[in-house]
Amino acid sequence: MGEVFTHRIRVRYSECDQQGVVFNGHYLFYYDVALTELWRAAVCSPDAMVAAGYDLVVAEARIRYREGARFDELLDVRLPIARLGVTSMIVRPEFRVGERLIADGEVRHVFIDPASKGKTEIPPDVRSALGPLAELDPALDRPADSR
Template identity: 70%
Template sequence: MAKLFSHRLRVRYSECDQQGVVFNGHYLFYYDVALTELWREVLGDYTSMVEGGADLVVAETRLLYRHGARFDELLDIEMPITHLGTTSMIVRPAFKVGERLIAEGEVRHVFTDPATHSKREMPTEVRTALQPYTSAGE
């Protein structure tokens, strides 16, 4: 069974819209925070990977909104990795307050060379570190 990384944050008042729920655009920001924390836990400092010649960019996102998270609620962002390709990876985040599903989606990332901005293979050390977190057990 794959490991599941989850990151918790508290919804701040300034992140809510006039309907009293988290403004939709903040979910991608929350995702980015959770991805950074996943990287920190599994691989260490992201900057080291970039200095080593690999970067990670978002190529595609899709989010489905189910319910609104509200001010001061604890929001858990589950980060299952569902695909590790040659040059890409897919994460299917689930945003939850308790057992209530707030939003879910899919984010496809592509590895690039930071100097040329062209696609490159996923570094072996990244693949090895992320494999235990893949739902397919790749």
């Protein structure tokens, strides 16, 4: 297991609701921004990914809210990769302000061919790039499961 990728985002005023906390819908946006930066740092740019013949789609997302982040706080989005399957990967994001756990969850992505929109296997170079960043859960990392 390597160091888990973390991306820092400063909460903007417009992202907060009337109670002064981040509106819940923004956490998936924060996740998407962090995942894009993980990909850019570890694998390739989004354009290069599509040019290489694969893309990612979200098949399932779950976020558990524990405490609200507030305006101007620095929110760290930690992206442990829990599973690299045959055609999918599971990421278990954690959202933290300092030591405070704000939210956590699980997002399942499926790799697809951009032209056909059909599932495709995780490319070997992607598996090699993400493997060292993974905190694989042995109960979930079953290569025979191609979801």
